[in-house]
Amino acid sequence: MRIATWNVNSIGARIERVVEWLETAQPDVVALQELKCTTEAFPQMPIQALGYEVAAHGNGRWNGVAILSRVGLADVTLDLTNQPAYDDVIETRAIGATCGGVRMWSLYVPNGREPDHAHYAYKLQWLAALKATAAAELAAQPDLPVRTDR
Secondary structure (H helix, E strand, C coil): CCCCEECCHHHHHHHHHHHHHHHCCCCCCEEEEECEEEEEECCHHHCCCCCCEEEEECCCCCEEEEEEEEECCCCEECCCCCCCCEEEEEECEEEEECCCCCCCCCEECCCCCCCEEEEEEHHHHHEEEEEEEHHHHHHHHCCCCCCCCC
């Protein structure tokens, strides 16, 4: 399975490049970050025309994530378990899905800024939520092989 990730920095501004790249590279699964659009505004049609299923999660701000898959897309999860808010907003920074039997996540990790900035504390809380989400998913699949030597 060929898996790729791309911080597109606005899917609206980059959709032509994304489509061209999908046609050329033909990855099986793509994780996109920094969509800068709402879920409803995500340009699914040109991507679906290439045989990809789309799961997008965006609120129209500077974040937003998506998973594109041509090997199946099931068990879509929006956000992390107990994901923290920043300025009273749950930012759209995480989406998970099972693609061709492989559990995938597209993550747009917050920038921590300086250690005394409120966003740094938010980043640490967000990373703790990511760790808890991963642990819960692994615990739910006890037969899943996990490497611990890294």
